[in-house]
Amino acid sequence: xxxxxxATPDLYPSRGEPSRGPSHRLDPVxxxxxxxxxxISLAQARTFETEGFxxxxxxxxxxxxxxxxxxxxxxxxxxxxLPSDVVVREPGSDEVRSIFDVxxxxxxxxxxxxxARIVDIARFLxxxxxxxxxxxxxxxxxxxxxxxxxxxxxxxxxxxxxMPRMRALSVLILLAENTEHNGxxxxxxxxxxxxxxxxxxxxxxxxxxxxxxxxxxxxxxxxLAELASRQxxxxxxxxxxxxALFDCNLMHxxxxxxxxxxxxxxxxxxxxxxxxxxxxxxAARARxxxxxxxxxxxxxxxRGRLTAGAxxx
Amino acid sequence: xxxxxxATPDLYPSRGEPSRGPSHRLDPVxxxxxxxxxxISLAQARTFETEGFxxxxxxxxxxxxxxxxxxxxxxxxxxxxLPSDVVVREPGSDEVRSIFDVxxxxxxxxxxxxxARIVDIARFLxxxxxxxxxxxxxxxxxxxxxxxxxxxxxxxxxxxxxMPRMRALSVLILLAENTEHNGxxxxxxxxxxxxxxxxxxxxxxxxxxxxxxxxxxxxxxxxLAELASRQxxxxxxxxxxxxALFDCNLMHxxxxxxxxxxxxxxxxxxxxxxxxxxxxxxAARARxxxxxxxxxxxxxxxRGRLTAGAxxx
Numbered sequence: 001x002x003x004x005x006x007a008t009p010d011l012y013p014s015r016g017e018p019s020r021g022p023s024h025r026l027d028p029v030x031x032x033x034x035x036x037x038x039x040i041s042l043a044q045a046r047t048f049e050t051e052g053f054x055x056x057x058x059x060x061x062x063x064x065x066x067x068x069x070x071x072x073x074x075x076x077x078x079x080x081x082l083p084s085d086v087v088v089r090e091p092g093s094d095e096v097r098s099i100f101d102v103x104x105x106x107x108x109x110x111x112x113x114x115x116a117r118i119v120d121i122a123r124f125l126x127x128x129x130x131x132x133x134x135x136x137x138x139x140x141x142x143x144x145x146x147x148x149x150x151x152x153x154x155x156x157x158x159x160x161x162x163m164p165r166m167r168a169l170s171v172l173i174l175l176a177e178n179t180e181h182n183g184x185x186x187x188x189x190x191x192x193x194x195x196x197x198x199x200x201x202x203x204x205x206x207x208x209x210x211x212x213x214x215x216x217x218x219x220x221x222x223x224l225a226e227l228a229s230r231q232x233x234x235x236x237x238x239x240x241x242x243x244a245l246f247d248c249n250l251m252h253x254x255x256x257x258x259x260x261x262x263x264x265x266x267x268x269x270x271x272x273x274x275x276x277x278x279x280x281x282x283a284a285r286a287r288x289x290x291x292x293x294x295x296x297x298x299x300x301x302x303r304g305r306l307t308a309g310a311x312x313x
Numbered sequence: 314x315x316x317x318x319x320a321t322p323d324l325y326p327s328r329g330e331p332s333r334g335p336s337h338r339l340d341p342v343x344x345x346x347x348x349x350x351x352x353i354s355l356a357q358a359r360t361f362e363t364e365g366f367x368x369x370x371x372x373x374x375x376x377x378x379x380x381x382x383x384x385x386x387x388x389x390x391x392x393x394x395l396p397s398d399v400v401v402r403e404p405g406s407d408e409v410r411s412i413f414d415v416x417x418x419x420x421x422x423x424x425x426x427x428x429a430r431i432v433d434i435a436r437f438l439x440x441x442x443x444x445x446x447x448x449x450x451x452x453x454x455x456x457x458x459x460x461x462x463x464x465x466x467x468x469x470x471x472x473x474x475x476m477p478r479m480r481a482l483s484v485l486i487l488l489a490e491n492t493e494h495n496g497x498x499x500x501x502x503x504x505x506x507x508x509x510x511x512x513x514x515x516x517x518x519x520x521x522x523x524x525x526x527x528x529x530x531x532x533x534x535x536x537l538a539e540l541a542s543r544q545x546x547x548x549x550x551x552x553x554x555x556x557a558l559f560d561c562n563l564m565h566x567x568x569x570x571x572x573x574x575x576x577x578x579x580x581x582x583x584x585x586x587x588x589x590x591x592x593x594x595x596a597a598r599a600r601x602x603x604x605x606x607x608x609x610x611x612x613x614x615x616r617g618r619l620t621a622g623a624x625x626x
Contacts, residue, residue, distance in 0.1 A: 143534055143537070147571050149571055150571060179546075180493040181499055181568070183568065186571075221455075221456055221573065224573055225455070228573045228574070229573070233492075233494050233572060235493060235494065253571050255568045255570065256460055256568050256569045258460050258462055258463060258499075258567075258568055259541060259546060260534065260538035260541045
């Protein structure tokens with residue numbers, strides 16, 4: 001394994017000692033300068049800057065959403081066809097919780113990850129060329145889907161993967177109806193402007209358990225209560241096809257799901273090419289590539305609609 | 314222990330064999346005849362009959378709600394002062410999940426249970442004198458409150474406690490704000506008109522585990538999915554003081570709670586005196602009195618407001 005370099009000072013220390021309380025974000029939220037030909041409106045850019053997330057309706061046509069649902073269902077139906085490490089099961093059951101690297105295992109998901117309607121926005125918001133840092137499908141099965149506890153993605157990506165700065169974002173694409181009842185994503189609007197360092201050490205190979213149930217890299221309860229009290233909590237609910245972009249440092253989580261309606265969402269994480277991971281800032285070893293790509297090339301945006309043909313590379 | 318008698322045939326068989334699918338309710342929902350001097354309007358009575366539940370706002374004044382919250386907080390703060398069997402902890406932690414028999418351990422809760430504003434409605438809907446079959450506080454702590462899986466109370470009360478007919482109801486009183494995010498009660502409107510028998514046997518002393526996490530007396534997934542698809546799901550959300558009455562056979566449950574806001578609710582279960590429990594219809598032994606009172610006398614409704622004086626009997 002190549003020795004990973006570190007070129008950037010640790011601007012966001014975390015773990016290893018008791019929680020220090022919130023500190024201020026040291027990076028911009030919107031890295032690009034808005035111009036009339038930007039892929040989102042000025043009001044939308046300001047919403048993303050202020051709230052840390054932005055919901056976009058009707059980015060994809062209904063038949064494109066149907067293709068994505070079909071592709072996701074195909075991956076879920078045959079997890080044995082995938083490398084075992086990219087398939088994460090629910091704690092205490094054999095049901096699939098997440099599948100990673102979907103853009104490497106499905107031609108349609110690869111085409112989605114390169115889609116200009118998403119990539120152009122990511123490039124504008126991050127002010128740089130971008131690549132896919134991580135992709136995944138999160139399935140929250142009906143009846144016994146388990147919660148995802150509160151976390152900032154960036155805290156983990158920084159400490160465990162060596163992402164130097166806050167210059168990445170997630171694109172959430174709803175593939176099932178997300179209702180107030182089936183464990184939708186909850187976010188604390190505006191929380192991306194603060195950084196909550198987390199106490200506690202990072203066990204070796206922490207990801208093997210944290211993907212099922214996170215017990216390290218979680219903020220302390222007092223900080224979370226203060227943040228929720230100040231910022232409030234909003235659920236991302238909507239019909240299949242709704243797209244929500246959110247900043248890498250937005251505090252988010254979701255409750256479990258006892259309803260019969262499974263919740264199924266695709267996540268694509270884009271990182272600025274200038275912000276590639278270095279040596280982890282708080283862990284002995286870097287996590288595998290399916291959690292933090294290190295070799296990805298800048299994406300060339302693909303124009304036009306998603307078609308079934310994309311599934312035949 | 315006195316041998317319990319059984320005088321009523323088993324109209325609602327359950328457990329002991331594979332699930333039989335839904336059957337029809339054989340009892341009325343509203344047992345009383347509405348008249349202009351009834352304690353709820355004709356429209357409200359019809360809502361209860363059709364939906365199986367009814368929300369009532371402003372039944373109690375803000376200072377009365379504050380008294381109830383204070384009483385509940387006092388019980389929660391010192392569970393060691395209560396008999397240990399009425400205090401149920403969360404699965405996997407020491408946090409209190411429920412406290413039973415609160416009307417026997419708090420003068421204010423006793424006064425609440427007799428309050429004419431509630432009891433008059435219960436007497437009208439059940440068409441009989443009533444008594445308190447069960448009382449409890451359900452605390453869903455912040456951060457790690459666990460779910461209550463789907464169930465009809467009546468199925469358990471019939472099989473495990475010997476309640477003969479569907480002639481009981483629960484009164485839910487919100488003591489904290491119940492939001493869409495902190496695991497509010499979810500109900501399937503209209504589900505009280507069907508009876509879902511449950512498969513599987515009933516272990517001895519099942520209640521010792523079922524109060525933490527129910528694994529028997531739960532409907533099968535196919536029946537639940539059909540019921541949810543036909544009836545939909547509604548959350549009971551609102552400010553402290555909101556009162557919701559719901560029929561003993563309404564399908565309900567709730568998700569967990571990762572938000573910092575605890576969810577705290579009082580439940581009072583009223584049963585018609587003509588519907589007192591007999592020998593259990595599907596268990597070897599009856600459950601303890603704190604789960605199914607057998608000696609309670611008809612309640613004499615108490616008129617007037619809740620006052621701090623009620624806390625000094």
